[in-house]
Amino acid sequence: MPSSTRPQLPKNWPPHLPYLIQPTYSPSLLSSTLATLRTPPPNAQILASQQQGPAGPSPLVRIRPISDPAHPANGQHGLFAARDLPPGSFILLYGGHVHGAEDADPGSDYDLSLDAEAGVGIDAGRGGNEARFVNDYRGIEAGGPNAEFREVWVRKGKVVEKGMGVFVLGAGKSGRRARGIGRGSEVLVSYGKGFWRLRGMGEEEGRSEEEGGKAA
Numbered sequence: 001m002p003s004s005t006r007p008q009l010p011k012n013w014p015p016h017l018p019y020l021i022q023p024t025y026s027p028s029l030l031s032s033t034l035a036t037l038r039t040p041p042p043n044a045q046i047l048a049s050q051q052q053g054p055a056g057p058s059p060l061v062r063i064r065p066i067s068d069p070a071h072p073a074n075g076q077h078g079l080f081a082a083r084d085l086p087p088g089s090f091i092l093l094y095g096g097h098v099h100g101a102e103d104a105d106p107g108s109d110y111d112l113s114l115d116a117e118a119g120v121g122i123d124a125g126r127g128g129n130e131a132r133f134v135n136d137y138r139g140i141e142a143g144g145p146n147a148e149f150r151e152v153w154v155r156k157g158k159v160v161e162k163g164m165g166v167f168v169l170g171a172g173k174s175g176r177r178a179r180g181i182g183r184g185s186e187v188l189v190s191y192g193k194g195f196w197r198l199r200g201m202g203e204e205e206g207r208s209e210e211e212g213g214k215a216a
Contacts, residue, residue: 007055007056008056008057009057010057010058010062010129010130011057011062012063012077013063017126017127017128018126019127019128019129020095020096020127020129021129022156023095023096023097023098024096024098025097025099026097026099026100028099028100028103029099029100029120033118033120036115036118037098037114037115037162038159038160038161040153040160040162044153044160046152046160047090047093047152047153047155047165048155049155049156052154053092053093057130058091058092058129058130059082059083060082060083060085060092061079061080061082061092061187062079062080062081062082063077063078063079063130063133064079064080066078071139072135072136072138072139077133078134078135078186079130079134079135079187080184080185080186081182081183081185081186081187082183083183084181084183085168085180085181086168087168087170087180088167088168088170088171089168089180090152090165090166091131091147091166091167092131092165092166093129093152093154093163093164093165093166094128094131094132094149094164094165095131095132096110096111096122096123096124096127096128096132097122097124097126097127098114098120099120099121099122099123100118100119100120101119101120101121104121104123105123108125109125110123110124110125110128111123111124111125112149112164114162114164115162122163122164131166134147134166134187134188134189135186137188137189137190138190140186140188145189146168146169146185146188147167147168147169147181147187147188148166148167148169148189148190149165149189150164150165150166150167151163151164151165152164152165166187166189168180168181
């Protein structure tokens, strides 16, 4: 890619990692699998291009180094809200490499399941965007997660593709989450039982992996 067309990098982005404004796709993915990833169900939530944000750093979040000894990711990084984010709102897409089970990286802490039935994941271990820095809420004085990964469908011209998005948690039945995420607060999710089980620990023992690991 010519240097003049390279996207601006977010502040604190690791210089050794590619910053992706579009997912990359494994060449080993079958055409039938790609067709599945491009065939939304009738009730699919489809993000138009203007909803996806700019082709570069998101104005909604910032990557920040963490220097709090009490934080489980001390010495690493986290993702923080750059402005107040309302309940249920879309934050950004999870950028990475879309792959099948045969070429998954078993050592990656950044691999999300994109289509479990098709055995497809999206891995930000070797390149991605700001979403790879979302930490798990455990061990942080947060009272629980304030965000979640959610399946979305993304419109790119005439094509619609399956993706994963990071969303602020909605109000819920109790309404306790209605506060959203305040400016300057860390965006936190639950990696889920599978993430900790694969690492030989229970959820209560879980701690954020380096620079924000993800559940496969």
